[in-house]
Amino acid sequence: MVEPKVQGNVGACARAARNFGIDDLVLVKPCEIGDEAEKRAMHGLDVLRTARSYDDLESALAKENIDIVHARSRVPAWIAFFACRRTRRVFITTCHGYYSAHFASRPMVWGKLAINAGINPLTALLEIPNGALTEDEYLRQVMAAAANEVAQVAAAQGIKLPYNDAANRTD
Numbered sequence: 001m002v003e004p005k006v007q008g009n010v011g012a013c014a015r016a017a018r019n020f021g022i023d024d025l026v027l028v029k030p031c032e033i034g035d036e037a038e039k040r041a042m043h044g045l046d047v048l049r050t051a052r053s054y055d056d057l058e059s060a061l062a063k064e065n066i067d068i069v070h071a072r073s074r075v076p077a078w079i080a081f082f083a084c085r086r087t088r089r090v091f092i093t094t095c096h097g098y099y100s101a102h103f104a105s106r107p108m109v110w111g112k113l114a115i116n117a118g119i120n121p122l123t124a125l126l127e128i129p130n131g132a133l134t135e136d137e138y139l140r141q142v143m144a145a146a147a148n149e150v151a152q153v154a155a156a157q158g159i160k161l162p163y164n165d166a167a168n169r170t171d
Contacts, residue, residue: 002028002057002076011040011048018044025051028060061087068092077108081162091163107162110154114166118147143167 004010010033014025018041025047027033033048041048054060061069061083068090071077084091092115122139123130133139144167151166 001025001030002071002080004030007031007033007037008040010051011037011042011044014041014048014051015044017047023047023050024064026060026064026066027051027053028057029053029055057083058087061089077162106159107154110150110159111162111166114147114150114154114161117150118143118167121146 001010001013004013004027010025010027010030014037017023017025023046030051030053033051037048038045052060052064054063057069057079060066066089069080069084070092071080081091083089119130119133122128122133122142126132126139133143147166151161154161
């Protein structure tokens with residue numbers, strides 16, 4: 001978690017991590033962690049208490065075994081994007097809701113659109129989970145083609161996606 005503002009959210013993440021069998025929690029510039037975080041952590045209290053903190057995202061990426069970084073909102077997404085570039089980590093982003101018109105929002109929204117265009121229509125039409133798509137070579141090719149088509153439309157609009165290969169983000 002990068003710069004969490006509410007300690008209760010940190011505790012809730014520790015609990016969610018425990019629910020999914022994850023023992024590690026890495027924090028970057030966290031808020032104060034106190035009673036509210038511990039109360040929300042519940043059965044994930046050990047995850048919360050063993051969380052490691054760093055002063056910046058690049059340090060966390062360099063010292064931890066982090067393969068993929070996800071960010072969802074504009075400023076954290078750009079911070080994560082550049083940190084991942086410098087440390088050669090995979091970066092993905094998601095868009096939840098409406099972003100106001102801003103030049104920095106467009107690449108992130110189009111990046112998410114490219115990924116979703118490859119995955120969501122197939123899972124809906126074929127009524128299969130996301131993971132099943134990567135098990136079939138033909139479906140992988142269809143996902144890649146859809147994602148690349150969105151990337152081409154973005155490029156034609158003068159929008160550079162936050163990653164170089166949209167098809168690789170659908171795997």
